[in-house]
Amino acid sequence: MSTGALVVGEALVDEVVTDSTVSRYPGGSPANVALGLARLDVVTRLHTMIGDDSDGELVRRHLADSGVALTPESATDRPTSRAIATVGADGSATYRFALGWEPRRLEALGDPAIIHTGSLGAFLEPGSGVTLDIIRRGRAAGALISFDPNIRPSLIVDADRSREQFTELALASNLTKLSDEDAEFLFPGTSIESVVDRLVDSGIAVVGVTLGSGGAILASGTHRAHIPADAVTVADTVGAGDSFMAALIWSITVEDGGWDGHAVSESRLLAAGTRAARAAAITVSRTGADLPTLSDLRAVSPTR
Template sequence: MSGSVLCLGEAVIDFIPVMSADGPAYRPCLGGSPYNVARALGRLGVPTEYGCAVSTDLFGDQFVAGLTESRVGQHFLQRLDAPSTLGFVSLDQAEPAYAFFDKGGADRICEDIPSDQALSGVGTLHFGSIALLREPTASAYETLFLREAGGTRLISFDPNIRASLVREEAAYRGRVERLLQAADIIKISSADLDWLYPGLAHDAAASRWLKYRASVVVITHGKDGVSGWSRRGHAHAHAIPVKVVDTVGAGDSFMAGLLASLHENGLLTSATLEDPSTEALGHMLAYGQRVASAVCTKRGANSPWREELLG
């Protein structure tokens, strides 16, 4: 048994630009990278839990309802008397740009991490995004990440860097580097990789991480598809042409599709993931692309259900 996937990190109300009868407006949507991954995994039929904290305010209630609706467990969820994090999204560039309002936010101030005993039913922990940037949550999650690395549970990591939010760049780069060296599954966008290591060839980066702990490294290239590496080979999957409404949550949905494919093929355990074949790589990349392309046809990070993909 692979156990459940526990997604740890921020929940954000994304305000997405829309055109209303009165002109330009913003529509609030449930978001936040690890929260998106959790909901997408639940909809894909993977046993999933969401950790971190959400507010006791009206948005916090919406986050909880969204998890319940997507069949995501909440054993590790905290409710704090603190505001919800808000993020305003700009779609004027090739990639969505964000302005976050999170001072004192519930997902920023939580620092309780589960014990090894509490994690007994968990097989994979997924980390990423601004939860690893903002204190005190960032240090708490790094502690948990490094405590679990190399143990019986898999560690999945998508840095999902928001460079405009980075204030102490040297410290942040050091943290990301430590985590990249300790993760079993790495998914990173080409834009994030180029920010971290300007001029470093993507295959060289993958080779570097495979020499540490990683068994799977995936680099996404937006409209140019996605590439994946294991110690046994390399695979590429093209982007799937769709009528794009927006790309908010596309990377998170791809991440969920990748993990769901590993789960369905019995590879989401420390014993089975060690050396996936090129064929298995190709399958997981293609499935991730199907999930990501589906979310691009909807407003916000509204991932598809497994039944939709089978239809």
């Protein structure tokens, strides 16, 4: 019987720089999603690259404390990657990176019900080929596939190639979520509504686009749901999209009786989007990518 989630992609250390402080936190978009799923009581494994160094130990402890298991193949003799996030006065973050992505092939997938990937692990070569191989094998084995491109333009060498990679992974997925910034990079000059329609028409069962303070749009088949953002005092935006993604996966695939991979009703889209927006609001109210637990999420009432 299929169970739990397998997440594929980078794990790293975020150095968060403000005018007055420099703080270090475990991060990486796929690792954050893995942590978010585990904190929502989903049994979760992460396939990544973590070095045998102090940064790697920080990441390992952080993931283990929330119940995320690493695949044995995640160990590497390379340095653990870093992302330097500079936080502006409005709480928004810009990034630069010191990283590599050359994961080992994962021979045995196990039998996960959900496989998620995204961000650098989906686009950065040579490891992007390993990621796509896992997604294709998982889809063929019946896993539900989720994908969040989380584009980092400063790391994209070939924009056209990255758009091809996005298309390959998006068409292999059941659930694809992107930000409005991702949408502009991938589909320049195209309206958000048209991007959503294009992705749904391509056969993706559920599509989401986050719009920052403008909330989000979720779509499935002919159904559309517009999700307002929760009102919250922002500490920083690190991990906000990852928190939304983890809660969306959990809400669609676990809550309300689960999901068969087909079109989702408008009422379920609205419920899932509301939970995901609530999770993102909790995260941005905290410093760093400190994603909510299931009890956190259920204890907070949204403020619209």
